[in-house]
Amino acid sequence: MRNSAKSYSSFPATSSRLLRVLSVLICCFLIVGCDRYKTKPLCSDDTTPSNLRSFTLNASGTAFDMRTGLNWYRCLAGLSFSNGRCQGIPLRMSWGEAKRFAADLSEKSGIGWRLATKQQLQNLIQPDCNGPALNTAVFHNIGAVNLWTESSSWKHRKDYACTVYAYNGAVSCKQSKATAYSFLLVTEQDPSNH
Secondary structure, rough: HHHHHHHHHHHHHHHHHHHHHHHHHHHHHHHHHHHHHHOEHHHOOOOOOOHOOEEEEEOOOOEEEHHHHHHEOOOOOEEEEOOOEEEOOOOOOOOHHHHHHHHHHHHHHOOOOOEOOOOHHHHHOOOOOOOOOOOOOHHHHHHHHEEEEEEOOOOOOEEEEEEEOOOOOHHHEEEEEEOEEOOEEEOOHHHHHO
16 A cells, blocks of 8 residues: 555656656757747848849849749839939839739830739749848848739638738738738830830
8 A cells, every 4th residue: 555655656756857858858849940030141231243143134124034034123113223223212002003003004115014923922032031032132122011912812802912021031812902012013025125
């Protein structure tokens, strides 16, 4: 009878030790597994011409991506490209207004400008840096903004569309189409021929 009483009294000490060891192991795994929160360098720290990667820059303010065959306007919509920089105040529009803006610009310029798809914007993201996570040698003054994409949310309500957060490349397809965000313009045509 004494032996069974003794084994019950040692149980709390053993379980307490085991609980402490498990707690330490769990904390170690959590700390090691949190590298997505580690500080990344700023993309703006590398603006050297060699950082252009697959882009060819045009004096008109466009950049041709040799990987995708797309021509990007280097500034947020509403800004003008002058003296190698983006100047002015960027437009912030609802999703529908942004699409109409691109359609109106296309009609007036004869160039098929449009919003980029979610995948096309994601292809611009540089995963090893942020602040913004876009190539700042190509895209100037973007900052930490949500950028509209042409992509609607197929998984959620029909009044949602997708954005890409320029700061770190995060994608959200739960953005109300009525919210005003900035956007980039892209075309398959060569704007320098117009």
